Amino acid sequence: MTAAGATAVLDRKGLAVLVEELLADGRTVVGPTVRDGAIVLTELDSAERLPYGWGVELEAGHYRLRRREDDAAFAHSAGPQSWKNFLHPQRERLWSADRAPDGTVSVTPESTMGPSYAFLGVRPCDLRAIAIQDRVLAGGRFRDSGYEERRRGAFLIAAECTEPGATCFCVSMGSGPGADTGFDLALTEVVDSDGHRFLVRVGSKSGAALLARVPHHESDAVTRDAATAAVAGAVDRMGRAMPPVNLQRLMGASLPAERWDDVAARCLTCGNCTMVCPTCFCTTTEEVTDLTGDHAERWQRWDSCFDLDFSHLHGGPVRSSARSRYRQWLTHKLGTWHDQFDSSGCVGCGRCIVWCPVGIDITEEVAALRNETDEMDETDEPSRTHTKERER
Secondary structure (H helix, E strand, O other), X not given: OOOOOOEEXXXXXXXXXXXXXXXXXXXXXXXXXXXXXXXXXEEOOOHHHXXXXXXXXXXXXXXXXXXXXXXXXXXXXXXXXXXXXXXXXXEEEEEEEEEXXXXXXXXXXXXXXXXXXXXXXXXXXXXXXXXXXHHHHHOOOOOOHHHHHHHHOOEXXXXXXXXXXXXXXXXXXXXXXXXXXXXXXXXXXXXXXXXXXXXXXXXOHHHHHHHHOOOOEEOOHHHHHHHHHHHHHHHOOOXXXXXXXXXXXXXXXXXXXXXXXXXXXXXXXXXXXXXXXXXXXXXXXXXXXXXXXXXXXXXXXXXXXXXOOOOEEOOEEOOOOHHHHHHHHHHHHHHHHHHHHOOOOOOOOOHHHHOOXXXXXXXXXXXXXXXXXXXXXXXXXHXXXXXXXXXX
């Protein structure tokens, strides 16, 4: 059996067999494909449904498919969906209740048994996002049993990023473009004069067992060097970068900043950024019943801190303005997330930039907050010095 940490090379036929073996194991294979003018994540019945020869154009508020000059399958940036859609679905029934003719009520919890997923083409930034959601939804005191069950059986095949988009900034968040941990197998796609192939790295015993069943070649120096160079080259081609500051400290210091008014004037509070974000996890519950009142169900569904009712208490919402809601989202994502989960909630995938209808750029907003905070510090310096002299 191939040992964990070993490398091998698959050709396109080998990748097809890999998918066939996963399906033969009874797994639901999910990966990227072209549909509705985008590269989306969906169930795959064959590797031929991968987006061979397709790339994307990304900018703030802009997403377009484009044809490539080669047949690369994973040379595209993050699309509108993330793996959150499958591990932490948009709607999930929690329980149902029925009232019998004699008036007794029986409650039936929803089974947490779900598909045995195999995720094909997970970007390193999304690997980090899954690890973050593991900590949020399965690592704390209050666990999401449905998420735990789906995550426990998931088989992860990473696809290292070799062509970042104009809105990607994973390097500055420490989450890409290479995959270090959290995968069963990791693929690095190479398309050059020596052919179309994938360098495979084994990350787990399950990954090693699967690779042993798939036709492959021993890794060669040319392929390894080409794969390494492709990932290293992606580091220098990131379209965005988060300012190199302590984000947790900056978010805490910028609460009174005027920049919040500027972004609030543009923000539609539509919640798109939270829906496409691979780490946003907020939910609410709703009860539904049939017309007789004898059958009821409780459903969990995604919620957003941009929703006016999200912070509703007796008398009205706590955060009624666009300023307060955008500030809540950004300061939590980059600041207080550290207090709760010991990490940032942002992985640098850039989805919130691309799918914002008005093109709000999270890296631009952080840079503006840093500049304003620095100016405030300079303005306050004389008064602070004067105060210290009086204290002496």
